[in-house]
Amino acid sequence: MAHILIVEARFYDHLNDLLVAGARGAIEAAGHSCEVLTVPGALELPGAIAMASERGRWDAFVALGVVIRGETYHFEIVANESARGIMALTMDGVAIGNGVLTTEDEAQAIVRADPAQLDKGGAAAKAALALLDLRDRMG
Numbered sequence: 001m002a003h004i005l006i007v008e009a010r011f012y013d014h015l016n017d018l019l020v021a022g023a024r025g026a027i028e029a030a031g032h033s034c035e036v037l038t039v040p041g042a043l044e045l046p047g048a049i050a051m052a053s054e055r056g057r058w059d060a061f062v063a064l065g066v067v068i069r070g071e072t073y074h075f076e077i078v079a080n081e082s083a084r085g086i087m088a089l090t091m092d093g094v095a096i097g098n099g100v101l102t103t104e105d106e107a108q109a110i111v112r113a114d115p116a117q118l119d120k121g122g123a124a125a126k127a128a129l130a131l132l133d134l135r136d137r138m139g
Ligand SMILES: Nc1c(NC[C@H](O)[C@H](O)[C@H](O)CO)[nH]c(=O)[nH]c1=O
Pocket: 009, 010, 011, 040, 041, 042, 043, 044, 065, 066, 067, 068, 074, 078
């Protein structure tokens, strides 16, 4: 059984609740356990996962959050830099499923976060578990 850390950027409470429910459901359905750690926004996700990874208490990580386009260039910074940081950790061998939604509006985010619709939280959890499985099979 693997122990997974879900790291959620809690910028939009109602959307995060959906993402976390999907991720938790996928992890538990696969017979694994999880904990949830909350950070303020998507830009904090890579740093938080890096810190947690150093502790060695979790086998894999699920990054969750929602970035919705506003009026300024801030959207690009938050969306791109969050993804870049998560990808950098992945390239260092940290098993991470990326479930950070980057959408034009809230309606797009709801469809993607809802476990009964596109369930991107569940998909990110399954991706993290797939990386763990790959690592195990590599020996
Ligand atoms: N605009 C969004 C943010 N912005 C906040 C940043 O992620 C960060 O917390 C702040 O700059 C302090 O370092 N975060 C989201 O997750 N979603 C957004 O739409």
